[in-house]
Amino acid sequence: MKKVLLLIAGLAIFSCKTEPKIDYTVLSGKIENTKKGDTIVVSGGDFKQKIALAEDGTFSDKLVTDEGYYTLFYGRNRAALYLTHGDSLHLTTDKLKFNNALEYSGTGTTTNTYLAKKLSEAGNLNFRAVYAIEEADFLKKIEEMKSEALDRLNNTKDLNEVFVALEKKSINYEYLANLMRYPSYHPYFAKKEDYKVSEDLLKPLDNVDYDNEEDFRNFDSYQQLVSQHYMEMYYNDSLKAESLKSIKGLKSQNIKNALAGELAYGISPSNEDNEKLFGTIKEMAKDEKLLKELSEKYTKIQKLVPGKTSPTFNYENHAGGTTSLADLKGKYVYIDVWATWCGPCIEEIPSLKKVEKDYHDKNIEFVSISIDQKGAYETWKNMIKNKELGGIQLMADSAEKSKFVIDYVIDGIPRFILIDPEGNIVNADAPRPSSPKLIELFNELKI
Numbered sequence: 001m002k003k004v005l006l007l008i009a010g011l012a013i014f015s016c017k018t019e020p021k022i023d024y025t026v027l028s029g030k031i032e033n034t035k036k037g038d039t040i041v042v043s044g045g046d047f048k049q050k051i052a053l054a055e056d057g058t059f060s061d062k063l064v065t066d067e068g069y070y071t072l073f074y075g076r077n078r079a080a081l082y083l084t085h086g087d088s089l090h091l092t093t094d095k096l097k098f099n100n101a102l103e104y105s106g107t108g109t110t111t112n113t114y115l116a117k118k119l120s121e122a123g124n125l126n127f128r129a130v131y132a133i134e135e136a137d138f139l140k141k142i143e144e145m146k147s148e149a150l151d152r153l154n155n156t157k158d159l160n161e162v163f164v165a166l167e168k169k170s171i172n173y174e175y176l177a178n179l180m181r182y183p184s185y186h187p188y189f190a191k192k193e194d195y196k197v198s199e200d201l202l203k204p205l206d207n208v209d210y211d212n213e214e215d216f217r218n219f220d221s222y223q224q225l226v227s228q229h230y231m232e233m234y235y236n237d238s239l240k241a242e243s244l245k246s247i248k249g250l251k252s253q254n255i256k257n258a259l260a261g262e263l264a265y266g267i268s269p270s271n272e273d274n275e276k277l278f279g280t281i282k283e284m285a286k287d288e289k290l291l292k293e294l295s296e297k298y299t300k301i302q303k304l305v306p307g308k309t310s311p312t313f314n315y316e317n318h319a320g321g322t323t324s325l326a327d328l329k330g331k332y333v334y335i336d337v338w339a340t341w342c343g344p345c346i347e348e349i350p351s352l353k354k355v356e357k358d359y360h361d362k363n364i365e366f367v368s369i370s371i372d373q374k375g376a377y378e379t380w381k382n383m384i385k386n387k388e389l390g391g392i393q394l395m396a397d398s399a400e401k402s403k404f405v406i407d408y409v410i411d412g413i414p415r416f417i418l419i420d421p422e423g424n425i426v427n428a429d430a431p432r433p434s435s436p437k438l439i440e441l442f443n444e445l446k447i
Helices: 002-015 109-123 127-132 135-154 161-189 213-218 220-235 241-248 253-264 274-284 288-301 343-358 374-386 403-407 436-444
Strands: 025-032 039-044 047-052 058-063 068-074 077-083 088-094 103-106 314-317 322-324 332-338 364-370 392-395 415-419 425-427
Touching: 025 077, 047 058, 068 213, 077 088, 077 109, 088 109, 103 109, 109 135, 127 135, 127 161, 135 161, 161 213, 161 220, 213 220, 213 253, 220 241, 220 253, 241 253, 241 274, 253 274, 253 288, 274 288, 332 343, 343 364, 374 392
Parallel strands: 025 088, 332 364, 364 392
Antiparallel strands: 025 058, 039 047, 039 068, 068 077, 088 103, 314 322, 314 392, 332 415, 415 425
16 A cells, blocks of 8 residues: 555656746737837836837737836837736727826736826926925925825735835835935026025935945836936036046946946037046946947047038928028028927027027027927927017928937937038037027127
C-alpha cells in the first residue's frame, strides 16, 4: 500500500505543470473619429510602444513591461494608465472630446477610472488663480487639495494596496511641486516682480531626495520637482560650474538623461556658453537619440550668429497672396514665431501691438509667422480679426516642420528674430516685445 501511495505521489509531481508567469498587460480599445494611419503611444520610463489604430479606431496589443504608471498619448491628448500584469484593460473615447469621453472596462477598470477622474479634475484647476493668491491663502488651498485627494483615494473601493501606497506618495509629491513653484509663479501671475516668499515656505522641501530612480520613473510630480530643483540651481549659478557638477554626480542615469534634455534647451543662438554646455551634456547623457539631435542642433546654431545670411521664408499672407523675406529687403524685420494655442505667445500680443504702434513709421517691418496646423486655419484667421493683430500676418506651410522653423532651430515658442535690411541676422533669439531690452536693441541700431 505504501508503495502505491509513493507511486501516486511521484506521478503527481511529474503531471503537475507550473502556471506560466504573465509579465504583460493586454490593452485594447476604440477611439471614435480617428483617421487612417493614426497611432497611439504608451510610454513610461524606458518603455515606449507604438500601437496602430485600425480604420475604425480599434486597437489591441500586449504591453510587456513592469507594473506601474504609464501614459497613453494620442496626438496632444493623453491618458494616465496603471498597468498590472495579467490585466486585460479596454479603453473607449472620442478624439474630439478625449478626456471627457474616456471610459474603461475589463480588469484594471477601477484603478484607471480613478486616474482618469484625477487627471480630469487637475485639468479643471484654475492654475493662474491658485498661484496669484497670497501666500497664506495659497498654503491653505494646496493643503485642502492634498486632503481632498487623499479622501478621494481612501474612499475609492477595490484599489490594491501597492497602488494606494504609490498614490499617497504621488499626492505628497504633487503638494511639494505646488509649493516649489510658488516663489517663481506668484510674482508672475500676481504681477509683483519683486515679491519674496517667507523664509519657512519651502522648509517641507528640505528632506526631498532629488536622486530617486524609482520615484522618477513613477511620478510626474516628482519629475517636475527634480527638474525645477536642478534648473533653478543651474540658472542661479553665475558660473554654472557647481550646478553642472551636482547634476553630473547624480547616481540615476535616467535623471541625468532627463536633465540633459532640459539643459539642451539652453543651447541657443543667444547663449555665449554653447560650447561648454554642449560638452557637459555629451559627458553626462547616455541617450543616443538626444545626443544625435543635440549635435545636429549645435551644428545648425553655428550658422545663426549675427552677420550670417538669414534663412528665408515665403508664406501665405492673411491679407492675400504670399510674402517672402526678400519682399522686405531694405528694412529691418522683427519676426514673431507663434501659434494660437500658445499661452505665452498670446500674452506677448499687447506688448507687440504697442511696439508696432510706436515704430509704425520707422524702418522696420513686424512679421508674425503662425506655426498652427492647417486644421487651425480658421482659428488663426479669427484670432487675427478678434485681437486686431497688426503687422504682416503669415502662416507657415508645414507648422513646426516648416523649413524656416527648422533652420532657426526653434524648439519653443514664442521665438523672436531680428534681421537687418540686407537680410542678415542681427539676433536669432531676440528679446521679447515685453522686455525693455528690445527697445534698447532698437536704439543701438538707430531704428
